[in-house]
Amino acid sequence: MKASQFFVSTLKEAPADAEIVSHKLMMRAGLIKRLGAGIYNYMPMGLRVIRKVEGIIREEMNRAGAIELLMPIVQPAELWQETGRFDKMGPELLRVKDRHERDFIIQPTSEEVVTDIARQELRSYKQLPKNFYHIQTKFRDERRPRFGIMRGREFTMKDAYSFDRDVEAAGRSYDAMFKAYIAIFDRMGLQYRAVAADTGAIGGDRSHEFQVIADTGEDAIIYCPNSEYAANIELAEALPLLAERAAPTLPLEKTSTPGTATCADVARFLGLPLQRTVKTLVLATDEFDEAGKVAKSTVWLLMVRGDHELNEVKASKVEGLKGGFRFATLAEIDTHFGCKPGYLGPIGMKQPVKVVVDRTVARMSDFVCGANDEDYHYTGVNWGRDLPEPDVVADLRNVVEGDPSPDGKGLLAIQRGIEVGHVFYLGTKYSKAMNATYLDEKGKPQFMEMGCYGIGVTRLLGAAIEQNHDERGIIWPDAMAPFRIVICPIGMDRSEAVRAEAERLYQSLQALGVDVLLDDRGERPGAMFADWELVGVPHRIVISDRGLKEGKLEYQGRRDAQATPVAQAEVDAFLKDKLLA
Amino acid sequence: MKASQFFVSTLKEAPADAEIVSHKLMMRAGLIKRLGAGIYNYMPMGLRVIRKVEGIIREEMNRAGAIELLMPIVQPAELWQETGRFDKMGPELLRVKDRHERDFIIQPTSEEVVTDIARQELRSYKQLPKNFYHIQTKFRDERRPRFGIMRGREFTMKDAYSFDRDVEAAGRSYDAMFKAYIAIFDRMGLQYRAVAADTGAIGGDRSHEFQVIADTGEDAIIYCPNSEYAANIELAEALPLLAERAAPTLPLEKTSTPGTATCADVARFLGLPLQRTVKTLVLATDEFDEAGKVAKSTVWLLMVRGDHELNEVKASKVEGLKGGFRFATLAEIDTHFGCKPGYLGPIGMKQPVKVVVDRTVARMSDFVCGANDEDYHYTGVNWGRDLPEPDVVADLRNVVEGDPSPDGKGLLAIQRGIEVGHVFYLGTKYSKAMNATYLDEKGKPQFMEMGCYGIGVTRLLGAAIEQNHDERGIIWPDAMAPFRIVICPIGMDRSEAVRAEAERLYQSLQALGVDVLLDDRGERPGAMFADWELVGVPHRIVISDRGLKEGKLEYQGRRDAQATPVAQAEVDAFLKDKLLA
Structure with a gap:
């Protein structure tokens, strides 16, 4: 491609609404252009990156035996009513009525449609396994779209859906996708981790997020530097930090702790470690009557160590809290504890409630907790002596850096990540809801076992940039770059020698199948270099009259601190080595 | 690709709602699958054809200097309000509100968005010309979607938009697109015509439809078999069929013609040629007051020869009718003619109206027309003698087969066609509405001259099938076929020789870059052949044990009446010649 025949549009300044570096750089490099809140034009430069990403995904999906099709963007509501998602999903599901007032949705994913295809097309066990995927536009009406195409409303996603005869076979489909994702993100040249994730109501251990490592990532990745262990914060198991509970050494004392409504305040006031x-x-659960009104509410007391934080997903796995919970109201707190928040505790409750404590808390002795009396805490608290043993002991807290790894292979570390892919075992959730069955060897209908596998195509661009950039701009990994190499001729319009060498090299690289850009716009060197550093082209060759007189061209990799002179006679071999190795 | 790793799903019977052959065959061959009215899943086999079509379009668009980007499907209403299309367009424009009750549309085309990009990005004459295109999902909420993806609601379209500094440059962009379209449809191997079309309010002569020839087409294509002349029925000029008006030979007579309300009836009754x-x-035009109410209506009388038909687009070009017209009401007819329809005429009107006649009618003499008296006609009518010369003479009628060609090179013929592409000069319609200007050499803002260029990607599949099929199924042109050649091994699971030759040939063709399918499903020969004839794969090689014993394979082209034996030793060369020539 020659730049004069392409569309290059770079900006000195990013628009004010761009909050993060990838959004700023994508706007400045002319990859995307805002059309509305969370809705972007993919400009020619950006579209080239998207096509590269799609190409890699497509190749690896096909290699893994998945079959591409294309499901519509506008989907009839009926299917979404079959699974209940039409009503259950919030306003992020964009609903629309056609001219006949029939309900439709703009697809955020395609479980319903693909299950509808499967229940019609896959009738026999002989047709299984099957894995259908598409790379298609999605829409999620985010309340607060931001970060450019990282959290846009309209975006492109690859979503695949596997259909299997049983759990074991579904596991093989899952593993094949897991392997394909490794191949995809490896080929893209990204640093990432496959992170075990929570499976929610589906259960089992087959859910992994693929997280691109970036300091600016929204997600915490918990991993063990000495092993393969990696999990997201919802799933990463927090072991008890004490081997066993020590014997009491202090008496229970009700201590005045005025104005200390947080653990940090109490510890400071008492001169004790946090x-x-x-x-x-204090949480509450509700039971509903047939009319949907609250029939009964139950209050719960949960305890984590002062320096720890409750993980709500973990809490939701405690028996009794699985159906969903909320934080208790002030009135409920007053009824059960006779005290305002900040001084609550398990000793001397007005109306005793179930006490659920974190594993570490269960092994603590001589600890401090609220006394259910404003401005008072108990010190020297000991389970069994001062209050009954906890009703439930569970993993309730977020792990923190330095916690022991659940696999016993060292201490946990934490990184930030950006989720770009997810593989998930769905079980029979959708096949049961939509009666998607196949006939087994005995001619008996069986529900299909499903998995779903997503990759955020447009999000990958943002994640790659968050991970790979410097103060001059984007640094694309080779496989994702809009162009792999740019030829920058200096004074091409004045020097026939420069023009001839530029054209020769351009054609030579094209003949090798290299995605090369020749910058024939006639820009001055500074502006030209700045443009391609901003856009993030990984390799650059500069051709100048002065250089040619010495028989030299200049090569510079996007991460290189300085240029490398290359003899003109050797430049083709040099670049072949760089680009095709 | 091996069939066992792909998804082949053929049907013996087409669903009852499939009206036309392409729809039936696409459903039977498993190319598409209905999701809702006018909404289809593109199944794996169909998607392969779509990708082939997109690939050809993309290559030729790029070759013509157009630049690909991607504009969103969900677009903010504001831009559509700027051009007035948000209100002007009917319910075929799918409107949707987001969670904040803001208006959006699901794009049917992208003039507004691309003009918005252009007015921001193209600031100087130095940046022109530019031509941006995308291949993107469209939605038109057709009242009665039908014919599968030929007239679906969700469909894929390539739409390009050119921006130029003046009319002359816009003409060059138009010509480049015209040429690109020729290349595209030539490469697809389709029989088609570029047909001059009406430009409506834009004016000028720069509008061409690309019509795929098919007996089942909805559109009439008028062409001259001896020349390049081709136009659609709205544009094709109808010359006067008489060289000059003959002198009167008959007296004017009011003749009783009971029960003859049509020209055919009158001619039969009077024993005269039609x-x-x-x-x-009788037409009427309305003028409106500021409140939008009808302030004044004017009645018009239009005349075409008894065997001709009025063309409403042509009528709408008559001065006074340009703003739109309707057929007159019975009350209006009674007021002006004092008679009911079937016996109306220009002689003896109760309240005379403007008389607009077709060119041929203006040259007629001794003709027959209604007498404004029920059951009576005038015979021997002559202009100038029995009534004034017509107020307006114009081309008002559809041409018919055998009419003289406007280029004087013979007689017109008529074919049926399916519109698959359209190139259209837009002028400054959108740039003025959206204030899209560039600065000329003098730094003065000028409106950009635009053109738009569409190709119906999914519609092309239907059109190609309407043109290319037989009783056994689809006959894809090579360039569009989901697979170019299928290898059908008979008894592959029983014969090692068959298996080995099938695998060898499969790999040999793959190495040549040929899109080959190996049918390793183990189907019986009859079922296997029927599948691929239905799907329409252009070339087939059959490998059997019996054949191999004689050192022979069998080749059959999809249009061939019978198979050709090919010596095993020569099969690679034979196929290379067939497929790469």
Whole structure:
């Protein structure tokens, strides 16, 4: 491609609404252009990156035996009513009525449609396994779209759906996709981790997020530097930090702790380490009558160590809390504890409630907790002596850096990540809801076992940039770059020698199948270099009259601190080595 | 690709709602699958054809200097309000509100968005010309979607938009696109015509439809077999069929013609050729007051020869009718003619109206027309003698087969066609509405001259099938076929020789870059052949044990009446010649 025949549009300044570096750089490099909130034009330069990403995904999906099709963007509501998602999903599901007032949705994913295809097309066990995927536009009406195409409303996603005869076979489909994702992100040249994730109501251990490592990532990735262990914050198991509960050494004392509504305040006031305090949280669960009104509410007391934080997903796995919970109201707290928040505790409750404590808390002794009396705490609290043993002991907290790894192979570390892919075992959730069955060897209908596998195509661009950039702009990994190499001739319009060498090299690289851009716009060197550093082209060759007189061209990799002179006679071999190795 | 790793799903019977052959065959061959009215899944086999079509379009668009980008499907209403299309367009424009109750549309085309990009990005004459295109999903909420993806609601379209500094440059962009379209449809191997079309309010002569020839086409294509002349029915000029008006030979007579309300009836009753009669049509135009109410209506009388038909697009070009017209009401007809339809005419009107006649009618003499008296016609009518010369003479009628060609090179013929592409000069319609200007050499803002260029990607599949099929199924042109050649091994699971030769040939063709399918499903020969004839794969090689014993394979082209034996030793060369020539 010659730049004069392409569309290059770079900006000195990013628009004010761009919050993060990838959004700023994508706008400045002319990859995307805002059309509305969370809705972007993919400009020619950006579209080239998207096509590269799609190409890699497509090749690896096909290699893994998945079959591409294309499901519509506008989908009839009926299918979404079959699974209940039409009503259950919030306003992020964009609903629309056609001219006949029939309900449709703009697809955020395609479980319903693909299951509808499967229940019609896959009738026999002989047709299984099957894995259908498409790379298609999605829409999610985010309340607060931001970060450019990282959290846009309209975006491109690859979503695949596997259909299997049983759980074991579904596991093989899952593993094949897991392997394909490794191949995809490896080929893209990204640093990433496959992170075990929570499976929610589906259960089992087959859910992994693929996280691109970036300091600016929204997600915490928990991993063990000495092993393969990696999980997201919802799933990463927090072991008890004490081997066993020590014997009491202090008497129970009700201590005045005026104005200390947080554990940090209490610890400071008492001159104790924060690790000696315990945090009390009060939750409530509701039961409903047939009319959907609250028939009964139950209050719960949860405890984590003062320096720890409650993980709500973990809490939601406790028996009794699985159906969903909320934080208790002030009135409920007053009824059960006779005290305002900040001084609550498990001793001397007005109306006793179930006490659920984190594993570490269960092994603490001589600890500090609220006394259910404003401005008072108990010190020297000991389970069994001062209050009954906890009703439930569970993993309730977020792990923190330095916690022991659940695999026993060292201490956990934490990184930030950007989720770009997810593989997920769905079980029979959708096949049961939509009666998607196949006939087994005995002619008996069986529900299909499903998995779903997503990759955020447009999001990958943002994640790659968050991970790979410097103060001059984007640094694309080779496989994602809009162009792999740019030829920058200096004074091409004045020097026939420069023009001839530029054209020769351009054609030579094209003949090798290299995605090369020749910058024939006639820009001055500074502006030309700045443009391609901003856009992030990984390799650059500069051709100048002065250089040619010495028989030299200049090569510079996007991460190189300075240029490397290359003899003109050797430049083709040099670049072949760089680009095709 | 091996069939066992792909998804082949053929049907013996087409669903009852498939009306036309392409729809039936696409459903039977498993190319598409209905999701809702006018909404289809593109199944794996169909998607392969779509990708082939997109690939050809993309290559030729790029070759012509157009630049690909991607504009969103969900577009903010604001831009559509700027051009007035948000209100002007009917319910075929799918409107949707987001969670904040803001208006959006699901794009049917992208003039507004691309003009918005151009007015921001193209600031100087130095940046022109530019031509941006995308291949993107479209939605038109057709009242009665039908014919599968030929007239679906969700469909894929390539739409390009050119921006130029003046009319002359816009003409060059138009010509480049015209040429690109020729290349595209030539490469697809389709029989088609570029047909001059009406430009409506834009004016000028720069509008061409690309019509794929098919007996089942919805559109009439008028062409001259001896020349390049081709136009659609709205544009094809109808010359006067008489060289000059003959002198009167008959007296004017009011003749009783009971029960003859049509020209055909009158001609039969009077024993005259239909060509001696004249058909009278009564139209009305309305003027509106500021409140949008009808302030004044004007009635018009239009006349075409008894065997001709009024063309409403042509009528709408008559001065006074340009703003739109309707057929007159019975009350209006009674007021002006004092008679009911079927016997109306220009002689003896109760309240005279403007008389607009077709060119041929203006040259008629001794003709027959209604007498404004029920059951009576005038015979021997002559302009100037019996009534004033017509107020307006214009081309008002559809041409018919055998009419003289406007280029004087013979007689017109008529074919049926399916519109698959359209190139259209837009002028400054959108640039003025959206204030899209560039600065000329003098730094003065000028409106950009635009053109738009569409190709119906999914519609092309239907059109190609309407043109290319037989009783066994689809016959794809090579360039569009989902697979170019299928290898059908008979008894591959029983014969090692068959298996080995099938695998060898498969790999040999793959190495040549040929898109080959190996049918390793183990189907019986009859079922296997029927599948691929239905799907329409252009070339087939059959490998059997019996054949191999004689050192022979069998080749059959999809249009061949019978198979050709090919010596095993020569099969590679034979196929290379067939497929790469």
